[in-house]
Amino acid sequence: MEKESREIVLVVDDSLLICKQIEIALKEEPVFLCEAHSGQEALEMAAQYQPDLILLDVVLPDTDGYELFEQLKETDNNDAAILFLTSKDKDEDVVKGFAMGACDYIKKPFVQGELLSRVRTHLQLKRQKDELNRQNMELRSSMEKLNYMAFRDGLTGLYNRRYVVGDLMEDMRCCQLGERHNVMILADIDDFKVINDTYGHDAGDMALVCIANILEGICGRHRVVRWGGEEFLVVLFEVTEDEAYGISEQIRTEVEKFKIFHEEGEFSCTLTLGLHAYHESEGIEESINCADRALYEGKRNGKNRSVW
Ligand code: GH3
Ligand code: MG
Ligand code: MG
Ligand code: MG
Numbered sequence: 001m002e003k004e005s006r007e008i009v010l011v012v013d014d015s016l017l018i019c020k021q022i023e024i025a026l027k028e029e030p031v032f033l034c035e036a037h038s039g040q041e042a043l044e045m046a047a048q049y050q051p052d053l054i055l056l057d058v059v060l061p062d063t064d065g066y067e068l069f070e071q072l073k074e075t076d077n078n079d080a081a082i083l084f085l086t087s088k089d090k091d092e093d094v095v096k097g098f099a100m101g102a103c104d105y106i107k108k109p110f111v112q113g114e115l116l117s118r119v120r121t122h123l124q125l126k127r128q129k130d131e132l133n134r135q136n137m138e139l140r141s142s143m144e145k146l147n148y149m150a151f152r153d154g155l156t157g158l159y160n161r162r163y164v165v166g167d168l169m170e171d172m173r174c175c176q177l178g179e180r181h182n183v184m185i186l187a188d189i190d191d192f193k194v195i196n197d198t199y200g201h202d203a204g205d206m207a208l209v210c211i212a213n214i215l216e217g218i219c220g221r222h223r224v225v226r227w228g229g230e231e232f233l234v235v236l237f238e239v240t241e242d243e244a245y246g247i248s249e250q251i252r253t254e255v256e257k258f259k260i261f262h263e264e265g266e267f268s269c270t271l272t273l274g275l276h277a278y279h280e281s282e283g284i285e286e287s288i289n290c291a292d293r294a295l296y297e298g299k300r301n302g303k304n305r306s307v308w
Pocket of ligand 3: 188189230231
């Protein structure tokens with residue numbers, strides 16, 4: 001909870017004498033003190049110094065402290081603790097101050113020791129609030145990370161199956177289809193078992209990562225999912241059948257050309273790809289099954305090809 005730099009207290013009062021008294025009262029507190037003698041000056045200094053605590057007079061030459069309070073709250077992104085320190089001592093003034101959201105209301109003339117104690121207390125509360133905010137932000141960012149990772153494959157960074165059962169439908173719904181389709185392409189590496197057996201499992205992993213990169217490079221706005229061990233699902237949004245086939249062939253040829261280096265040399269992989277245009281009536285699972293049947297046809301007819 002230690003803060004590296006000194007905390008900043010902004011004193012807003014048109015009386016230089018009061019400012020001096022406040023300075024004396026707070027001299028034991030290791031804060032950086034700055035002074036503003038008008039409303040305008042207060043706003044400028046608050047913006048410049050981002051104070052942790054503001055001691056705010058009500059009767060000021062150019063504005064009234066209540067109005068200034070609202071303006072300070074609006075522009076303050078450090079969420080300072082604001083304490084009224086004023087000679088307006090009627091009960092309704094005090095009630096109004098707290099109702100506006102002030103942390104405290106101290107009447108003039110003030111007792112030095114009491115002012116110091118109140119400022120200390122509010123600085124400590126501010127510190128605790130800042131710390132809670134920091135923890136809250138940290139927690140939120142780790143939850144975002146966890147949520148991201150829940151839908152990603154650990155090896156390739158591609159989407160995983162959970163994405164397909166989770167958000168894919170929603171992403172497809174956003175498409176303006178017209179004459180176009182969402183096309184499922186199931187791509188499976190040919191004879192990957194042989195590649196693992198020949199070059200080793202690490203080289204196999206390397207091949208998966210390289211192919212994932214090629215797929216992402218080609219597929220841009222579309223979706224690439226690691227569907228299984230050496231199977232990838234590509235979902236193309238709003239494409240014609242010709243475009244889909246073109247992308248599939250581009251994937252196939254780029255993968256075929258790509259050299260994967262390993263300890264003893266280099267090798268390349270080929271893909272067989274099964275295509276199917278999604279129809280709402282069949283659902284995602286059935287649609288992927290259709291792509292899988294096309295893929296099977298491709299394997300049966302000699303592999304390294306794209307098949308509808
Ligand atoms: P086909 O052309 O018919 O697809 O033959 P194939 O050898 O690719 O298919 P098969 O299903 O017989 O073998 C798939 C292999 O993929 C077996 C498995 O060990 C390997 N594999 C699955 N996941 C991974 C992985 O994460 N890393 C590595 N290195 N290999 C994997
Ligand atoms: Mg005044
Ligand atoms: Mg397979
Ligand atoms: Mg395979």
